[in-house]
Amino acid sequence: MQKTFFIISLLIVSFLNGQNTNPLLAPDAVAQQRWVDSVYTSLSVEERIGQLFVVDVFSSKGKAEENRIMKLVKENKIGGLIFSKGGPLRQAEINNNLQAASKVPLMVSMDAEWGLAMRLDSTYAFPWNMTLGALENNKLVEEVGYRVGLHAKRLGVHINFAPVSDINTNPKNPIIGNRSFGEDKYNVTDKAVAFMTGMQSAGVLANAKHFPGHGDTDQDSHKTLPTISFDEARIDSVELYPYRKLFSEGLASVMVAHLNVPALESRSNYPSSISEVIVTDLLQKKLGFKGLVFTDALSMKGASNFSEPGDIDLAAFLAGNDVLLISKDIPKACIKLKEAYDNNIITEERLAHSVKKILMAKYKVGLNDYHPVETNHLIEDLNTINDTLLYQKVMEEALTIVKNEKDLLPLRNLDKRKIAYVGLGDDSGETFVKSLQLYAPIDTISTERLDKMKEKLKPYNTVIIGLHRSNASPWKDYQFTEQELVWLYELSREKDVILDIFVKPYALLDLTSTTNMNAVVVSYQNSDIAQEKSAELIFGAIGAVGKLPVTANEDFPVNTCLTTNPLSRLKYGLPESVGMSSEKLKEIDVIANKVLKQQMAPGMQILVARKGTVIYNKSFGYHTFDKKIPVIDTDVFDVASLTKILASVPEIMKLVEEGTLSLDTKLVEMLPELKNTNKANITLKALLTHTARLQPWIPFYKSTLDKNNKPDTLYYRTKPEVGFSIQVSDSLYMRTDYKDSLYQQVFKSDLLPQKGYKYSDLGYFILKKYLEDHYKHSLDTLVQDHFYKSLGANHTVYNPLKEFPKVAIVPTEEDNYFRYTKVEGFVHDMGAAMLGGVGGHAGIFSNANDIAKIMQTYLQDGFYGGHRYFTPETIALFNTCYYCSKDIRRGAGFDKPEPDGHASNTCGCVPLSSFGHSGFTGTYTWADPENEIIYVFLSNRTYPTQNNTKLIKNDIRTDIQEIIYEAIQDPQ
Known part of the structure; x- marks a missing residue:
């Protein structure tokens, strides 16, 4: 009876403070509470403190790395793992070994914002958030979240640190950029909610980051402590906007960033991650968040520069965080927290509050009935036709035309056009060219001198210029070089030019003029699928419906959307996209x-x-x-x-x-x-x-x-x-x-x-x-x-x-x-x-x-x-x-x-x-x-x-x- 009253109280308090239900409650809430209480009671104080820590694991580092983590599992009774670089089979093996050695099942997390491929080889990379931000159809974003969640769950991952909910209003942001859904707070919010909904429906807890908002800074918190210099009203109306909606829709967890936010924390250069005013008063009391609160990695310079290992962990816990992520020295931090507990700086009530939330989360993801990760067919399960099918759908609807003079796109009257392709950038556009050539004769023109290029292009009346840079990660270089800009301006003066950029939209900020460019397409990424679908858009096999998620130029403000209708040309896709079986066609x-x-x-x-x-x-x-x-x-x-x-x-x-x-x-x-x-x-x-x-x-x-x-x-x-x-x-x-x-x-x-x-x-x-x-x-x-x-x-x-x-x-x-x-x-x-x-x-x-x-x-x-x-x-x-x-x-x-x-x-x-x-x-x-x-x-x-x-x-x-x-x- 007492436990039932406790659960009902949680529900009521959650409703009054911003979340309609506690996001950590399982459907069988009574059984969940019984398990939580039972496990908590079985733990010593040291073991309860150990539950607060999540250690980073690299499956790429071999047996020595596993032994290091095994020692923390056995001696410090840590509560969770965050896997980083490596491969899925190696990760599954290490995960199974560590779980077998842990008294309480470990909650496994990852940074897998665009899928496990953010960290692991041999896994699927879904489109980046900036690409998803161009979609009008949020159901597709939800599907991406769901597929990412299925992959995570298949690999034994219980919480994914996604979606990034930062509103990227600063083009010079070195760490967010493509990881953000864009600069429009409404669009970012809708996309974040959709992604969260999809992932949590797959049984994996979502995590919104980086609270209270890392989007408008030109500094990287991995290297320093960035400053968010806006007043409280601006932060409340912009940066915090997505979180309110996410909380009301059942977000399970939040990650607090290492930021200097003078409008919220009066102490100079005091990281938000260890600020009680931000973590407890703002996040949990004012905004009413009842889910798990994670610090960002405590090894990052934005936090580690502030204090000695152990001290930062204690400060973070006292500020109101539940989970201490990637401590620089877990044994030392455990000692610091135990000393604080012994000295009543940390009360039993405070410790129980966070540890029981952690245990509730473990029950919610099924760790009360833990099973090892099955390695048979693991690689196949993490790379399916349905994943590629979804990627194709996303790219079809994300591709964005931001300029289209005289309705040049899609290209018509092919009998009257002689078309050349010119590639810029340092990555391959081969797939793009081959896809273009499915529709019309396209000649690739290349030379190291502009005058020779112009001479070679004389017979052509239409030139498609592609900017291709690495698709390996969202942080790769994306800008035009000075030489490329000169070539682009010169070629645009004499021909019908279609500029197609396979990078984030901010590359267009480099353009001082777009006057002579007849059409400009933003394809967002240089993946093969993006290149294929962009060719289809240019020739009208698909229409353009994408919307620019950020301001990319004074000529191309946020939400620019020039739609085109398909011309009923053949496009190219998977059998399943039209109700056919790939397996049968084999x-x-x-x-x-x-x-x-x-x-x-x-x-x-x-x-x-x-x-x-x-x-x-x-x-x-x-x-x-x-x-x-x-x-x-x-x-x-x-x-x-x-x-x-x-x-x-x-x-x-x-x-x-x-x-x-x-x-x-x-x-x-x-x-x-x-x-x-x-x-x-x-x-x-x-x-x-x-x-x-x-x-x-x-x-x-x-x-x-x-x-x-x-x-x-x-x-x-x-x-x-x-x-x-x-x-x-x-x-x-x-x-x-x-x-x-x-x-x-x-x-x-x-x-x-x-x-x-x-x-x-x-x-x-x-x-x-x-x-x-x-x-x-x-x-x-x-x-x-x-x-x-x-x-x-x-x-x-x-x-x-x-x-x-x-x-x-x-x-x-x-x-x-x-x-x-x-x-x-x-x-x-x-x-x-x-x-x-x-x-x-x-x-x-x-x-x-x-x-x-x-x-x-x-x-x-x-x-x-x-x-x-x-x-x-x-x-x-x-x-x-x-x-x-x-x-x-x-x-x-x-x-x-x-x-x-x-x-x-x-x-x-x-x-x-x-x-x-x-x-x-x-x-x-x-x-x-x-x-x-x-x-x-x-x-x-x-x-x-x-x-x-x-x-x-x-x-x-x-x-x-x-x-x-x-x-x-x-x-x-």
Whole structure:
């Protein structure tokens, strides 16, 4: 009954003094008090005093360090540990050993403000507080706090000295800076509460620091005693503002800083950490805080310079602190406190007050039922997909545009821009550049002289300048050098300049003028994810919603927020971000490796996108089986018949949409020379659905071979000559006029005797001829001008040797029947080769990323990158199975699933609304509007010979498609 009355009294007193409930009370408060009283009674005075001390432990220092701490545990009965530098497995082992030796379980703490990585290797680093301060969505901050808490708990950590609640109103602050949520007290408060809420919901006690406020000073309390020179009214309205809210929301503990605060403590240069006026009268009485009160590290110069070891500990305890953190000499301090107790300077009531609070906290975090840290899978548990997923979400919403003249961002009209990247700083911007290059051709320009830089940049109209400095810690250098500033000003005078800083916003204070900079982006950190997401923002894959958490320049005040809308370009993320399973998609790797092992193809690119996000994009194998050149993501493959839906079909769609053609248009209306042929009355619909009775294929090349089946000199030369300009291989040039003969063979070819479905390439010869006659330009030029350039499909071309070196082009065959050479950089299809590499049915070379852009355009009803290429009605017109009732699956140009749902050209698991195409060289792409999935598979299964059909016979492409659908984890 007496204990129950004590608990109720605690609740009432807490409510009256600022906290609605005592933050240290456990849900089973009666059992908690029983345990606290029992443990306290079992302790001697010396052991009770030992509970006040927390010693720092470095798992990086080896056995000698552990032995030093073990002695303090056994002899001084210390109450807690604060782990510092080291690694998680070493820390877990030391922790378990020390806990086993302690009479009362040790309360373990850490400084893990942005996660365990603040102190430990092999652990996850979440974004810094300054980055979180840019978020409008405080739920994300809460999620970060929760994930940090889960990691801490998994490692046996019970209290994390976070969140930093300092309001960083001084840009020159050497120790807070990035560790603060910003300079706006309301924003800082909201973020601190969210972080605290998340972490404490994970079962780890939060600690707000550095009371009464370390944000507005240019000195470091690790090295000296900083002064906070403001009056009491200012401190009350600004520095203390977050604490009131944190207390009311259940904050478990506070850390008192080593500060000289004349407005609060009259004694000159008297540290706040040992000031009874600040620790007891202000913090605990006036503000009503009932949780644990920690000193900041007593070994810091801000405190240790004040007194001898032991004296400072006693002064700190007498001032009202409950926990003495990192004493310089714990044995000496214990003696000092025991002497004070014996002399009644420290009363039993005072000692019990703090020790019982410590024990309450230990019960609350479960130390009444202690279990050692499990080391199995520890590293994996501290580095999960969910952590990276959250980091990506944070960066997407934190990136901040502070200047955007004439709505330069996001970049549009890529066909009109020639873009260069210039890197500043001393750290890598490689990830940023690679991410930018996913959207458009970006050239990196570097030189040591400004005049040479300006000369090299002459061909470019847009320059992206990135400032990259180390992301290793929030205290690293972040400012521009004088030379970098000169370069920035000079380059901004002549080009459209986008400045993107991957450091804290204060770097912009160095700019005396931002007049000539067209756009300025604050990306906050130089992590890979920050670089990736910043590239996505620049190109409009994501919108800008971040808000500047501090004043970064007179032109960029706190809370600056220039929002942009996405342009529906592909972005890049984790499968889980769009309801897919990373673990399931790993099975694609297994199949890909099977392909390589069984030599079904030398190399592959495989891409999966969902809901506008590329979630899987990998390259496998080599260009050839000799394994000399590995396939990389930027290599281009001969995509064979994918050309139909990547080039010819979109051009025809464009003309249908404009009203020039309709699906009922007859071929004679398109090409008058067909008037007296058997193809005159064939409709465009029949051609596109492969129901026009056209021959499947004509081996045009055979008629150009001599009796030895070698290229006949009547038709070929080994080098270009007048009248022999069509290059079909490295050293083989065909007669310029032969293409007319080729077309005539198509026009005069017989029709199949039976009506129905028969796949044919010949219709696309007709379409190519029509398109080039209509526009008076070759098809390769048309698709570049109409689609690829503006889409940013800069790896999609006919005749790739004009754009790329051979090392970037995957070969297709060792030709021993026509060209008698390795076919590399020249189209594999013989008919397309004889048309100069530009066919309506074949000839396109591309990579998986570019094909995904084109398919995503179809999936988005003709819209991509802020540009409408087709109307939804046009997409629907061509993506219709017109003859499904006759068991003909084809759409108008697009392949479709079998009407009965059986697997043949698909896995049988895709909806009937889906569409795509396959290619002879071992390529495949498919789009699913219902599930918003894009799938691209590229290979050179025809190398070294097209007779290698193992990839096709093993249904590799559709087996992978089935895995993709099995990976969907949407809630039912």
